[in-house]
Structures are given as C-alpha cells and as structure tokens.
Amino acid sequence: MTATITGPNRTDPPREARTRKRFSGPHVLQKYALLGILLLLLGTFMVIIPAFRSWGLITSMINSQSIILLLALIATIVLRTGGFDLSISQTMVASAALCIVLTKAGLPLVVAIGCSILLGAVVGVVNAFLIVRIGVDSFIVTLGSFSALAGAAYFITDSSIVAGAPVELVNAVRSQLLGIPLVTWYAWALAVILWFVYQRTPVGRYMVFIGGNPDAARLAGIQVQRVRFGAYLVSALLSSLMGLVFLGYFGAVDPGVGSQYLLQPLAAAFLGTTAIVVGRFNAVGTVVALYLLIVGITGLQVLGAQTWVTNVFYGLALMIAVTASKLAGRKRRIAG
Amino acid sequence: MIPALSIRGLAKSYGAVNALRGVDLEVQPGEIHGLLGQNGCGKSTLVKSITGVIAPDAGEIAVYGQVVVTPVVHPHQYGLAVVHQDVGLADSMTVLENLGVTASYGTRAFGIVNERRERRIANDLLATLGLTFDLDAPVRLLTPAQRAMMGIVRALRDLNAHQGSAVLVLDEPTAALGRDESDQVLDLMRKVAAAGSAVVFISHRLNEVTATCDAVTIMRDGLVAHTGPAHELNREQMVAHMLGRTIEDFFPPPPRRPADNVRLRVRDLTGTTVTGFEVDARAGEIIGITGLAGMGQAELVRLLAAADSPTRGTIAIDGTDLKAFTPFEAMRRGISFVPGNRHRDGGWLAASAAENVTLPVLTRFARPALRLRAERQYAREKLALLQLRPLAPERLMSSFSGGNQQKIVFAKWLQTEPTVLLLEEPTQGVDPGAARELLDQVVDAATRGATVLIFSGDHEQLVEICHRVIVLSHGRVISEIPRDQLSEERLIAASASDA
Numbered sequence: 001m002t003a004t005i006t007g008p009n010r011t012d013p014p015r016e017a018r019t020r021k022r023f024s025g026p027h028v029l030q031k032y033a034l035l036g037i038l039l040l041l042l043g044t045f046m047v048i049i050p051a052f053r054s055w056g057l058i059t060s061m062i063n064s065q066s067i068i069l070l071l072a073l074i075a076t077i078v079l080r081t082g083g084f085d086l087s088i089s090q091t092m093v094a095s096a097a098l099c100i101v102l103t104k105a106g107l108p109l110v111v112a113i114g115c116s117i118l119l120g121a122v123v124g125v126v127n128a129f130l131i132v133r134i135g136v137d138s139f140i141v142t143l144g145s146f147s148a149l150a151g152a153a154y155f156i157t158d159s160s161i162v163a164g165a166p167v168e169l170v171n172a173v174r175s176q177l178l179g180i181p182l183v184t185w186y187a188w189a190l191a192v193i194l195w196f197v198y199q200r201t202p203v204g205r206y207m208v209f210i211g212g213n214p215d216a217a218r219l220a221g222i223q224v225q226r227v228r229f230g231a232y233l234v235s236a237l238l239s240s241l242m243g244l245v246f247l248g249y250f251g252a253v254d255p256g257v258g259s260q261y262l263l264q265p266l267a268a269a270f271l272g273t274t275a276i277v278v279g280r281f282n283a284v285g286t287v288v289a290l291y292l293l294i295v296g297i298t299g300l301q302v303l304g305a306q307t308w309v310t311n312v313f314y315g316l317a318l319m320i321a322v323t324a325s326k327l328a329g330r331k332r333r334i335a336g
Numbered sequence: 337m338i339p340a341l342s343i344r345g346l347a348k349s350y351g352a353v354n355a356l357r358g359v360d361l362e363v364q365p366g367e368i369h370g371l372l373g374q375n376g377c378g379k380s381t382l383v384k385s386i387t388g389v390i391a392p393d394a395g396e397i398a399v400y401g402q403v404v405v406t407p408v409v410h411p412h413q414y415g416l417a418v419v420h421q422d423v424g425l426a427d428s429m430t431v432l433e434n435l436g437v438t439a440s441y442g443t444r445a446f447g448i449v450n451e452r453r454e455r456r457i458a459n460d461l462l463a464t465l466g467l468t469f470d471l472d473a474p475v476r477l478l479t480p481a482q483r484a485m486m487g488i489v490r491a492l493r494d495l496n497a498h499q500g501s502a503v504l505v506l507d508e509p510t511a512a513l514g515r516d517e518s519d520q521v522l523d524l525m526r527k528v529a530a531a532g533s534a535v536v537f538i539s540h541r542l543n544e545v546t547a548t549c550d551a552v553t554i555m556r557d558g559l560v561a562h563t564g565p566a567h568e569l570n571r572e573q574m575v576a577h578m579l580g581r582t583i584e585d586f587f588p589p590p591p592r593r594p595a596d597n598v599r600l601r602v603r604d605l606t607g608t609t610v611t612g613f614e615v616d617a618r619a620g621e622i623i624g625i626t627g628l629a630g631m632g633q634a635e636l637v638r639l640l641a642a643a644d645s646p647t648r649g650t651i652a653i654d655g656t657d658l659k660a661f662t663p664f665e666a667m668r669r670g671i672s673f674v675p676g677n678r679h680r681d682g683g684w685l686a687a688s689a690a691e692n693v694t695l696p697v698l699t700r701f702a703r704p705a706l707r708l709r710a711e712r713q714y715a716r717e718k719l720a721l722l723q724l725r726p727l728a729p730e731r732l733m734s735s736f737s738g739g740n741q742q743k744i745v746f747a748k749w750l751q752t753e754p755t756v757l758l759l760e761e762p763t764q765g766v767d768p769g770a771a772r773e774l775l776d777q778v779v780d781a782a783t784r785g786a787t788v789l790i791f792s793g794d795h796e797q798l799v800e801i802c803h804r805v806i807v808l809s810h811g812r813v814i815s816e817i818p819r820d821q822l823s824e825e826r827l828i829a830a831s832a833s834d835a
Contacts, residue, residue: 200705202698209695213684219643219675220695220748221667279686 034275034285038292045299052302062184065294067242067249069187071265072272072290073194074238076281079269080198081231082211083131083138088239089261090149091123095243096253097156100165109166113244120240121233123149128232132225138232146262153255163252173248183249190238194283207231208280267314268293271321293317338401340365340534341416341503346395348381353726355381356392357558363534363551365400365501368525370545370566371538373555374578374767375739376725379538382555383507387411387418399503412494418505421512421738421765422679423487427476431469432458435490461493465527480629481517484509485524492528500532507538508738511765512676514793515828517629522548540739540767542571543796556580579769586768587800588779590819594621594803597654599787600756602640605649609811610636613649617756622778622788624798624805627831632811634676637760637791641673642666643681653755667696670755674746674762676791682745683733690715690729693747718747722777723770738765743774750777757781757788763797775801795824807831 045052052058071088078085095116102112127145131138173183198204206227209217218224247253271293272286273279297313343361347354356378363369373379385392388408397404399414411417425434436454458471467485478486487509495502506525510518522544529535539545545552549566554577562569562577569577576582600617609632617623625633638644640651645661652658653669666673675681683692693715694701701711715729722743724736733744742765749757759778763771779801782788792798798805799822807815807830815830 196705200708202702202706205691205695205698205706209684209687209691212686213680215681216683217695219641219663219673219681221664222695223662223664 030274030278031276034271034292035288038288038295041292041295041299045295045302049299049302052299057298059180061294061298062291063181065290066181066183066187067246068261068264068268069287069290070183070190070242070245071239071261072268072286073187073190073283074235074242075265075269076194076198076272076283076286077207077235077238078138078231080204080207080211080281081228082214083228083231084142085127085232085235086139086142086262087123087127087145087149088235088242088265090146090153090258091120091236091239092242092246092261093253093255093258094149094153094156095119095240096247097153097162097243097255099169099244099247100162100253101156103166104162104164109168112166116240116243117237120237120243123240124233124236127236128229131232132229146258150256150258153253153258157253157255159255161252161254165247165251165253169244169248170251171248173245183245186245188287191283191287198280198282199277203227211281263311263318264293264314267318267321271317274321274324289317289321337364339363339398340367340400340501341536342396342398342401343382343386344396344398346382346385346392346397348385348390348392354558356385356395359395359555359558359560361553361560361563363503363536365534366529366532367550368529368535368537368548370549370552371536371555372540372542372545372552372574372578373561374725374769375737375743375765377555377578377767378558379555380507380737381558383418383505383538386416386505400501415495415502416505417491417495417502418507419487419491419509421508423483423490425475425483425486428474430472430474431478431486432471434475434486435461435471435493457493457496461489464531465489465492465524467524479517480513481520484513484517484521488521488524488528502533503536504528504533505536505538508540508765509537510539510541510544511738512761514626514629514831515795515824516832517793518544540765540771542574542768545574546571554578575768578767586772587797588772588776591622591779591782591801591803592620594618594782595785599654599785600789601652601655603650603652605636605639605646605651607635607639607644607646607811610639610646611811613639613811613813615806617787617789619785619787620782621804622782622790622802624802625789625791625808626793626795626798626805626827627808627814629793631808633791633808634760635811636808637673637676637758637789640756640789641671641675641758643673667752670752671758672749672752672754672756673758674749674760676760676764678741678745682741683748685734685741686732688730689719689724689733689736689744692733692744693718693729696748697752715747718750719744721750722747722773739767739770742766743770746774746777750781753784754781754786757786758791759788760791761794762790762792763794795827798822798827799824809833 074088075085098119099112099116102115103109123145127141130136130141175182177185206217206222209222210224210227214224268290269281269286271289273281275285275288276282277285293313297310300309339362341361341363343359346356346359348356359382371379381390384390386397386408388411391407397406399416402414404414432454435458455471462469488504488506491504492502510521513521525535525537525548537549546566551564552566552569553563554561554574556578595618597619598616599619600615602613602615605613613636625636627633639646641663642658642661642665643663650657658669659665679685690712694711701707712729719729720727724740724743733741736744763774766774778788790798790802802822803819805817805822805827806813814833817826817830
C-alpha cells in the first residue's frame with residue numbers, strides 16, 4: 001500500500017504559531033470591556049457630578065454593597081457547577097435571627113454562633129441531598145428552602161424586628177482597617193480566595209466542567225456528585241456565616257428582609273460572567289460587575305432618580321447580562 | 337451544460353488563518369462529487385460558506401447558473417441543502433413529524449399542520465426513493481443508517497420545489513456507520529443523483545468515495561489540490577493529494593505478540609442488552625469488537641468503562657476486581673475510554689482544547705496551586721503529537737473541525753499509561769494521515785503493555801491491527817475470529833450470521 005508522491009510538498013505550520021497572538025486580540029477586549037465601562041462611568045460621573053469627587057462617597061458606595069458582594073460571590077459557587085442556590089439570602093436571615101434570639105435568651109455567643117452554623121449545615125445537606133442524590137431540579141429545591149427559611153425566620157423572631165446584636169459581632173464587622181470597615185475586607189478576601197480556587201485549583205476547574213458538561217466530566221474521572229454536594233454545602237455554610245456578618249452590620253434582624261437580597265447578588269454574578277473569565281462564573285468578574293451596578297445606580301440617584309431605580313437597574317442588568325453571554329457564546333461558535 | 341453548483345475563487349480568513357484561499361468547485365447535475373481533504377483543510381469552511389453560517393471574504397457561488405448572494409440567507413431557495421453528520425432529529429417524535437419540521441410543515445393559515453398533506457408528501461418522497469419507513473414510529477427506534485437517511489430525505493423534503501434539480505451536500509453521512517449500514521446510505525445517494533440532483537459527498541472513507549463518486553475534488557491548506565474524474569485516482573493517490581506527501585501505509589505494522597499474563601478478565605458481565613460477556617485479554621493484546629449496529633456494542637463499552645452499572649458480573653484488572661462501577665474507580669485502575677459520542681461524552685466544547693486534554697490528570701499540575709504554564713505546555717505537546725490543526729491549544733474545542741475535536745478527545749486519554757484502553761470508533765471523521773497517527777499511538781500503548789479494545793464498524797481497521805475480533809449479536813458473543821483468519825468478508829459474514 002505504498003503511494004506515489006504527487007502535488008506540492010507539505011506546507012508546515014509556522015502560521016499556526018501566529019494564530020496564537022491574533023486570538024488574544026478580541027479576547028482581551030472582551031475580558032476587560034466591563035471594567036472599562038466601570039471606569040468610564042465613574043470618570044463621567046466624576047466630571048459631571050462634583051459630589052462624586054469625594055473619597056467619602058466612593059467608600060460609602062463600596063461599603064454599602066459589601067453584603068451584596070459577599071452574597072454574589074457565594075452565589076457563584078453553585079452557579080459554577082451548573083445549578084442554582086436561591087436559598088442563600090434566606091439562610092443568612094434565618095441564621096442571623098437564630099443567633100440574635102439565642103444570645104438574647106442568655107446563651108453564650110459561641111453557642112449561638114454554633115447553632116447558626118449548624119442551621120447552615122442542615123440547609124446545605126437537605127438541599128444537596130434532594131438535588132444531588134435524588135436528582136430534583138436545583139431551582140425548585142432551593143426555591144422551596146428559600147420559602148421555608150423565610151417562614152422559619154418569622155417563627156424564630158416571633159414575627160418582629162429583633163434589635164441588640166452582640167457587640168462582639170458588631171465590632172467584628174464594623175471596625176475599620178485603613179479607613180475601610182472589616183465587612184468590605186471580608187468581601188475582598190472572599191473574592192481573592194474564590195479567585196484562587198476557581199483559577200488555580202483542580203476543584204475550581206472541575207466545577208466549571210461539571211457546569212458545562214457533567215457527562216464528560218464524569219467520564220474524565222471527576223467525582224461529579226461529590227463536587228456538586230460540596231458546592232451546595234459550602235454555599236449554605238457560608239450563607240449562615242453571612243448571617244453573623246449581617247447581624248453585626250445592621251445590629252438587628254428584620255425577618256422579612258431576605259427577599260430583598262435575592263435578585264441583586266444573582267444579577268451581579270451573571271453580569272460577572274461577561275468579564276475577566278468570559279463565559280464562566282468567576283470571582284473578579286463578579287466584583288467588577290457589582291461595582292459597575294452600584295456606580296450606575298448611585299450616579300443616577302445623585303442626579304435625582306428615585307430609589308426604585310435600583311430595582312429597575314438590577315433587573316435590566318440581569319437580563320442584559322444573560323443575553324450578552326448568550327450572544328457571545330453564539331458568536332464564538334460561528335467563528336469556528 | 338450548466339453546472340449544478342459552481343464556486344469560483346471562494347476565500348475566507350479568520351484572523352491570520354487563511355481557511356480558504358481561492359477555491360473553485362464545479363459539480364454537474366446528476367453527479368456524485370467527492371470532496372476530500374484532511375481535517376482542517378477548509379472543507380468545513382467551504383460548507384459553512386454555502387449554507388450561510390459564515391460570510392466568505394471573496395468568491396462567487398452559483399446554483400444552476402443562478403448567482404447566490406452571499407452571505408447566503410435561505411440556501412433552500414436556491415435548491416441547496418446540507419446534511420450534517422449529526423442529523424439533528426427529535427428522538428421522541430415520529431418520523432413524519434421529524435420530516436416536516438425544517439420545512440415548517442408547509443403551513444400557511446394559522447400555523448395549523450395539515451397532517452394528511454404531510455403524510456402524502458412524505459409517502460410520495462419515500463416511494464420515489466424506494467424507502468420504507470414507518471411514518472408513525474418514534475425516531476429513537478431507527479437504526480443509525482436510517483437516521484442518516486432521514487437527514488437526506490428531510491433535506492429533499494425541504495427542497496420540494498427543486499425536485500431533480502437540487503444540490504445536496506452530505507457532510508460525512510457515513511462516518512459513524514458500519515460497513516453494511518453505510519452501503520444503505522450510499523445506495524440512497526446514488527438514487528438521488530440518478531433522479532438528476534447533484535450530490536457533494538464529503539468523506540474520509542476512500543473506498544466509499546471510489547465506489548460511488550463520479551468526480552472528486554481534493555483540498556489541502558485552503559486550496560484545491562486536485563480535481564477530476566474519480567476513476568483516474570487510486571486510494572494512495574488521493575491520500576497523496578490530501579496530505580501533499582505519501583504515507584507508507586494506512587495502518588501501523590501488525591502488532592506484536594501479546595504477553596502471557598491476563599490483564600483484563602471479565603466474567604458474566606450483564607446489562608440491559610449485553611448478556612454474560614466474558615473475556616480474558618492479555619497485556620499488549622488488541623481486540624476488536626464489532627457486529628451489526630445496535631447489537632450491544634455501545635452498552636458493552638460503557639459497562640467496561642464503568643460509566644454504567646451492570647446488573648451482574650465482574651471486571652478484574654491484573655487479578656483484582658473493580659470495587660465500584662464508577663468512572664472514577666475505572667480511571668484509578670488505569671481504564672481509559674475514548675467515547676464515540678464526542679459532543680456528549682468526549683469533552684466540553686466551550687472549554688479550550690488544552691483544558692479538555694488535561695482534565696483527567698489535572699492534579700498532576702497542582703502544587704498545590706495549578707501551574708498553568710506547565711499545563712499548557714503539556715497539552716501542546718500531546719496535541720502536537722496528534723497533529724492538531726491549527727495547533728492552538730488555547731482555542732475553544734468548539735472552534736475545531738470534527739476530526740480535530742476527535743484528536744483532542746484522543747489526546748485526553750493517551751497521556752496516562754493505561755492498563756486498559758477502550759476505543760469507540762476511534763478514527764471517526766479523522767483523515768487517513770491523522771488516523772494513522774492515532775492508530776500508531778494505539779499500537780504503541782499496546783506495546784507498552786496496555787490491553788486495547790476497539791469497538792468499531794470499520795472492518796478494514798479491525799482486520800489490520802487486531803489480534804482477534806469478537807462479534808456481538810443481540811448482546812451476546814456469537815463468534816471470535818483469530819488474527820490468522822481475519823478478513824473483511826469474514827467479519828461481514830460473521831456479523832450477519834445471527835441477525
């Protein structure tokens with residue numbers, strides 16, 4: 001089966017080496033577009049609104065969003081594995097309610113904190129069991145636990161606002177370091193930790209493959225069920241810790257406040273997929289997205305917009321973010 | 337005579353990559369025209385230009401003398417249709433429903449489907465092609481060959497107004513089919529051409545090209561390397577045009593005699609179709625597993641890879657049973673599995689080629705943080721070995737052509753030192769040059785002591801490289817043919833003997 005030589009000689013691939021550089025071009029643009037918009041928006045507001053030039057406004061803008069940023073970062077954990085955890089904000093509120101009621105009943109703070117974390121563990125295990133072991137849709141399960149925990153928060157607080165958070169918690173959240181409250185440092189620390197886990201550890205890579213193609217991930221020897229179970233558990237545990245942060249930040253618990261924290265973190269997490277690591281839920285992208293949203297909202301409010309603009313802004317941002325990532329994905333497929 | 341399809345000077349580049357550098361193609365009515373070329377030569381880009389998926393940079397396309405405005409918006413209006421290898425059928429719906437769906441069931445008023453009219457159109461079409469399909473059967477019951485034929489029939493249904501003057505582009509319709517099954521599809525192709533339409537047949541199966549095509553056009557590096565009557569070229573000359581060089585042989589030299597120790601011992605392995613499968617495979621042995629389509633091969637390979645759990649049975653490697661039927665455990669014991677369905681099982685298209693390749697061995701690069709540069713370098717080496725084109729590991733897997741995606745899936749499993757290598761249609765959609773490369777790697781793995789099981793309908797391949805071939809029928813082993821008795825005829829006869 002020997003063949004004869006015909007035609008020109010084999011062309012070899014120096015051009016392939018060149019493709020590499022070319023491909024980073026549009027890619028870089030996409031990665032940093034959102035950051036660019038953030039800086040542009042901030043710059044514009046600084047030029048047209050004198051109040052924007054004050055350091056105080058910038059820091060208060062950032063600090064006011066730290067709770068939402070923390071929640072958004074937590075939300076990326078389950079989102080990255082291809083599921084939804086809608087129960088994050090209610091786990092936070094129920095955990096905060098439990099902690100404040102127990103301390104007011106005279107229990108030591110450590111015990112109260114332990115109970116709050118235990119609550120988170122229970123929520124995580126129940127969610128994970130139903131979703132991962134039984135195979136119920138994550139959207140449905142966590143919507144269910146969202147509602148159940150909302151009810152539980154009312155039960156724990158006897159349907160009233162409970163004030164008088166332990167001073168230790170308040171100090172642990174509101175004390176300042178370099179002029180910035182600890183809560184903001186926590187948010188940045190979580191962003192760094194998650195960035196590291198997502199970009200620089202096998203687990204982070206496994207998570208995103210599971211979210212993308214669970215069948216292929218499983219056949220590659222990844223323990224898909226274990227990683228997914230872990231994601232729901234960690235999500236709930238961090239949410240219960242968020243209850244303590246929430247308690248320290250506000251000093252009181254309103255049992256009905258959970259639903260206000262449902263949409264905004266998700267919007268930031270989804271918008272975050274259009275930046276830095278395009279097409280994937282990622283930590284730094286989420287930070288950029290959230291700060292973009294808050295700069296936009298604050299600017300509009302300073303210019304005279306009403307508070308409802310926040311809801312409109314976040315709702316639209318969520319829709320635009322998801323649409324944008326869909327379109328980006330489509331373009332990339334065609335480019336093949 | 338006005339050509340059915342005429343392409344002049346078609347060009348397209350992606351960044352610095354010139355996918356098409358001025359391609360001419362002329363296809364006559366009633367002709368089956370083979371379009372050949374190795375993976376990444378520009379065939380896919382050509383097809384995408386015809387169907388309007390991409391806009392070419394330059395060039396003219398004409399169908400029966402009518403100039404097609406690019407980018408093409410409605411190829412059907414010109415009588416142009418493309419059938420992809422993955423036909424895209426809705427499994428739970430019936431044959432009738434699937435046939436009409438791309439033509440929107442020809443609905444006019446209020447979007448109501450006229451079922452009687454649908455049935456008449458479908459029956460007429462099937463009758464002219466001499467096909468018998470149960471119109472009310474759900475598509476999931478069809479054989480792979482019938483599914484491929486459905487794609488062709490549906491395309492003809494879409495081109496209703498162009499009966500007998502259509503241009504049908506078939507993109508590797510037989511790549512995933514066994515020999516007996518592809519024959520059915522090739523027959524249908526001949527009928528379509530005999531009725532006056534032009535057929536462009538894209539394939540890497542050169543024997544099929546020689547058997548059916550009137551003319552061939554061979555592409556290389558975005559240019560036409562050769563065009564002319566099919567009978568003027570033999571298989572070796574075709575490959576020489578495709579690669580721009582000769583390859584000594586399409587297949588690696590016969591494998592060495594396997595070692596004496598049993599590496600893989602399977603006892604009473606039973607699933608839904610597979611019943612009581614047993615084998616003693618030695619280190620270094622290459623075993624082919626074949627049969628007519630749907631006789632349990634697909635299930636057997638998944639059971640052996642521990643992707644699915646058997647109802648009973650054991651798999652032992654080097655004398656120790658597999659403790660659990662999970663891919664994790666299988667991998668731990670050195671079982672590597674190159675799945676046949678690469679989109680579902682082989683990888684994640686939205687991840688880069690490099691990420692897909694390193695996924696099973698990622699922990700190697702964790703110290704504890706991932707050393708990304710080492711990872712990329714490693715993936716690049718593996719992919720270079722299999723001649724990925726273009727060699728750009730950071731590009732998304734989805735941006736590669738089918739054959740190159742197969743190389744990525746392959747590279748993923750060649751990095752470990754496997755004890756057992758399970759291959760399902762390993763060279764599907766891969767050009768002969770790259771296929772040789774893949775098979776060399778397989779023989780190498782066997783020489784280093786792996787037991788290799790190849791699940792394939794490509795009898796020629798099995799005859800060339802296997803020590804023995806096991807034939808399945810209805811989930812049971814019906815015969816086992818040793819190397820000295822292997823021939824394609826023998827395998828066809830054995831496959832059909834109990835069907």
